[in-house]
Amino acid sequence: MKIVIIGGVAGGMSAATRLRRLNEEAEIIVLEKGPYVSFANCGLPYYVAGEIEERSDLLVQTPEQLKARFKLDVRPNSEATKIDPVAKTVEVLSNGETYTVAYDQLLLSPGAKPFIPPIDGLAAAKNVFTLRNVPDVDQIMQFVTKEAPKKAMVIGAGFIGLEMAESLAHRGIAVTVVEKAPHVLPTLDEEMAAYITKELKRNQVEVITGVSATAIEDAGKTVVLENGQHIDTDFILLSVGVQPENSLAIDAGIQTGLRGGIMVDERYETSVKDIYAVGDAILVKQFSTQQDTLISLASPANRQGRQVADVLSGLARKNLGSLGTAIVRVFNKTIASTGLNERQLQLEGTNYQVVHVQGKNHAGYYPNATMIVLKLIFNPKTGEIYGAQAVGEEGVDKRIDSIATAIKGRLTVQDLPELEFTYAPPFGSAKDPVNMAGYAALNLMEGISESIQWHELNQYLVNGAFLLDVRNPGEVANGRFEKAMNIPLDSLRERMAEVPKNQTIIVSCQSGLRSYLAERMLKQNGYQVKNLDGAFSLYETVRPEEVM
Amino acid sequence: MKIVIIGGVAGGMSAATRLRRLNEEAEIIVLEKGPYVSFANCGLPYYVAGEIEERSDLLVQTPEQLKARFKLDVRPNSEATKIDPVAKTVEVLSNGETYTVAYDQLLLSPGAKPFIPPIDGLAAAKNVFTLRNVPDVDQIMQFVTKEAPKKAMVIGAGFIGLEMAESLAHRGIAVTVVEKAPHVLPTLDEEMAAYITKELKRNQVEVITGVSATAIEDAGKTVVLENGQHIDTDFILLSVGVQPENSLAIDAGIQTGLRGGIMVDERYETSVKDIYAVGDAILVKQFSTQQDTLISLASPANRQGRQVADVLSGLARKNLGSLGTAIVRVFNKTIASTGLNERQLQLEGTNYQVVHVQGKNHAGYYPNATMIVLKLIFNPKTGEIYGAQAVGEEGVDKRIDSIATAIKGRLTVQDLPELEFTYAPPFGSAKDPVNMAGYAALNLMEGISESIQWHELNQYLVNGAFLLDVRNPGEVANGRFEKAMNIPLDSLRERMAEVPKNQTIIVSCQSGLRSYLAERMLKQNGYQVKNLDGAFSLYETVRPEEVM
């Protein structure tokens, strides 16, 4: 049995090691076009920041180690240039020489490559970089240390773009981020991403959204935006997304689909017999919708690598799809998501409801508690959980991990209050934010509460609704809606007569909790009331220009 | 509608506030025998430590706040002394006076009280404390600040006992912990608890297990143990567990069960009509076994309080049972558990299997990664997850929370590799320890690996098994089994002839990963092999006296 693997990092090397564990005798050849295998792609931005100090820490395994431990024939600097699926051979280009290797089974884990947008003047600029692998990071580090850029422009505000924005800022470089989508982190929803925009600005990163970069002038010293703006820069990072590395597959007659992703069946076999594929290059099913999607994340790539090794060894395994759970730290804030976002649900025409809750990462009475904003997206009829997003300083990962697990277990909103998390003062709260999101969502489903979203407020006010802010005067003085009556919650029972009876009342507070309490009081007194979900703090984050 | 609630903290006050939200007009009276309501029981040890600096931080809500916001009639210093279920009245003792309140519905959330073991000389000692509420902590703080004890004895090494051991140590007091059970934290399994024993000792806390305290002499200056040992002390904390506060219920003719727990139906109604009960005082069903159990934790108490309010308001709610997810920080280590432990499964006669894996809290190549030891207990036939325990410095809570969610979602071992957690270098690994536990467990289920547990090793060796240690010489020099051959994993293929063919081979390394790799190599070369689950690091933690 001779297995050839193309791509020696997350998916490819996970497959190779598992294959060896299952089959001591198989011949396993790993072809990697770059100089390194098994490196920590995900650590690259942290190396630029200087957080990961040693370059060698990025190299998780070397070919020598992999040979000693796993008897793998690992060949770096060896690019697979052609597959002959009939002869079952791969043509390899290594150090200028070409040779052919035969395979019984071939596995592709070639990953995804940075998308290069059509920007005029790109070729002439010597200060434009992308980041995918160790040679890329070497080039960046060389430029950054030699040329000591003062200003940097990051084009594309996805995960890698923002990690790099932070890393460059840590090096004392003034960073501008330009994003074509209406907000940073386009895979998250606008109001959640707004917390990150705020954090970027708080750290002197300039953020320009809804505009694309169209040209580079002066050999890279100027970036021209769609709106005509010219921005000076010394360094440009292109991070506008990735695309499946599919040329070899296409040449071999392998079928590709959506955005060029390699099509595979549940067993990871491509349309060509004995050729399998995993990782960033393949199309997978989104767990909830079962629609084709591309997911470029290390955890699915590693899992798929192991699974395909099992398949190749005759064990029964299936690709059950991916949720796309993702996280990024941006300065002192962390944002994470799992499952579907609002935009995806709208595209699918799915009816959904949203709730935002705020809760501390651990007991409020224990020192240094910080706030998490947790958004839950669900089916208001069945309680099915479509997705969740969270932002905060600490404990964001934990909450999204629990909800990701709940989604995979097909738990519903009704089950979230039942989840029993570890609780002691340094770790959580007796009612964890995840439980709380369940409570608040259930209240909506059961008609105990009605809410409107931040983006619906203005229309409600135009249509004659009355805005009631139940925070304390001290809080109101720190920031407020232009047109809102203020009655602190604890005086509302006495002062209820001041609230007009013939209008829809929108209640707001800081987080949505007290306004919910106000809603319940008012409702039971005959008012027509809706709670502004997420309340003032969310609104002022996503629409800072509209509040006072 | 008039609702009287007995007990004004976790369960009782959660019920009261939810009741108000659902019913603006009901009369809601909360009777609390102590001077405070809504206080942070769980924060008390941290206040002793000085971590929570302000006593007022322990008081989450006051009667005045609860009146202003929730129109609750909260009566501290008011002990319910008698229930008349026929007249539907409660007799209340307050400031020396007795009066009667009538109820339509009565809710008991009286909690649990410290168990006082039969120790001779207890009454005569003036330096013996228990810890349940704010007056208790006031007494402790007064004694500790006035008498400046130099030595303290903590009798009972459960969660509260160990939190207090740490808190007292933080105050510079030399602490001895005595536990009757064979190991500290009797609700966890021995080898996991051993990591905490080690941490206690590392912090100069003396740990004595398998022995009970039988007498106190010299007015509290000496504690006498079962084995005759006399220990000097200045301060004694009794923390040998809690028992349901059930006297009022028993007097009222309410049925109790196992260890005095108040029996309730799925809707929290007791055997007496219109009397409901929640919290530490009631019997609940263990989620997996559906057996009666007592669980004294804040999260279930809060949830039950809210649920019973719904029941009392006519909403359909059911008590679905509890997992008993728990956590405690002990100096720099945290240990947590969910579901059933080995002892419980043995008592039930359930067939189970165990796997221990070690993984970093976040990517190893990102600075300051620390190790988590994760134990998974499961059904080797069906993959049902019975329970999990974890110990480490960081991220223990997250892993146990995910597994607790998985258990509630009835996910199995087969699903654990499929869980997609947030991954970026500061937060996790592409294969999280939870995924890894799933992989390792699946390997056992599918016969790819066979393991033995630490407590089985000696018997295997007595029966003629051969112990092979595949660590590197440097590691072996730092600590090793008395009788083991050492062949580093990376030389095993060449040196395999040195391994005897006619014996069962037990392989060990540091964590169990490399020995698993060795197991696979050897197995495929015709050896009969078993992996020592948890390997040397686990063994030396639980049996330090047996290794060299």
Ligand SMILES: Cc1cc2nc3c(=O)[nH]c(=O)nc-3n(C[C@H](O)[C@H](O)[C@H](O)COP(=O)(O)OP(=O)(O)OC[C@H]3O[C@@H](n4cnc5c(N)ncnc54)[C@H](O)[C@@H]3O)c2cc1C
């Ligand atoms: C800067 C950066 C940060 C990231 N951060 C995160 C993160 O925080 N969290 C997360 O989940 N994911 C992160 N990712 C994504 C993650 O690294 C990928 O999802 C994962 O590595 C994909 O695995 P793969 O095996 O499909 O591809 P890769 O790991 O990219 O490996 C593919 C390899 O195939 C080689 N190759 C391609 N074509 C050929 C050929 N013809 N012949 C020989 N070799 C070939 C390539 O050189 C490459 O080394 C990050 C990625 C980058 C670039």
Ligand SMILES: Cc1cc2nc3c(=O)[nH]c(=O)nc-3n(C[C@H](O)[C@H](O)[C@H](O)COP(=O)(O)OP(=O)(O)OC[C@H]3O[C@@H](n4cnc5c(N)ncnc54)[C@H](O)[C@@H]3O)c2cc1C
């Ligand atoms: C020191 C300490 C640390 C803890 N740490 C944790 C932790 O880290 N994590 C965790 O999950 N749990 C912890 N707990 C447990 C948690 O506090 C309880 O599980 C929870 O408070 C139980 O809620 P309850 O409503 O049943 O009882 P309680 O919150 O104890 O409330 C019961 C109240 O009823 C009152 N009462 C009793 N009888 C009468 C009567 N006849 N008349 C009037 N009032 C009466 C009592 O005075 C008491 O205030 C801790 C407990 C203590 C004591």
Ligand SMILES: CC(C)(COP(=O)(O)OP(=O)(O)OC[C@H]1O[C@@H](n2cnc3c(N)ncnc32)[C@H](O)[C@@H]1OP(=O)(O)O)[C@@H](O)C(=O)NCCC(=O)NCCS
């Ligand atoms: C490192 C790399 C080669 C994978 O190696 P691997 O051997 O598959 O993974 P690990 O070293 O974590 O070992 C996992 C194996 O040990 C087993 N294992 C782990 N702990 C164990 C224990 N205590 N007892 C028994 N078995 C154990 C697991 O079951 C698994 O074996 P299996 O797959 O046969 O079930 C590959 O992931 C890689 O190249 N990584 C770097 C690149 C990368 O991932 N980049 C993206 C992220 S930055």
Ligand SMILES: CC(C)(COP(=O)(O)OP(=O)(O)OC[C@H]1O[C@@H](n2cnc3c(N)ncnc32)[C@H](O)[C@@H]1OP(=O)(O)O)[C@@H](O)C(=O)NCCC(=O)NCCS
């Ligand atoms: C504080 C205490 C009185 C409970 O108060 P509570 O009002 O039930 O709880 P919270 O203040 O967290 O509010 C929760 C409510 O707000 C709602 N809510 C929270 N955030 C919301 C938001 N953003 N939007 C809408 N609703 C929200 C929840 O749905 C829930 O309402 P519901 O139960 O009607 O569904 C009680 O827990 C207590 O006494 N605690 C201290 C004692 C204790 O628990 N000790 C043990 C642990 S130390």
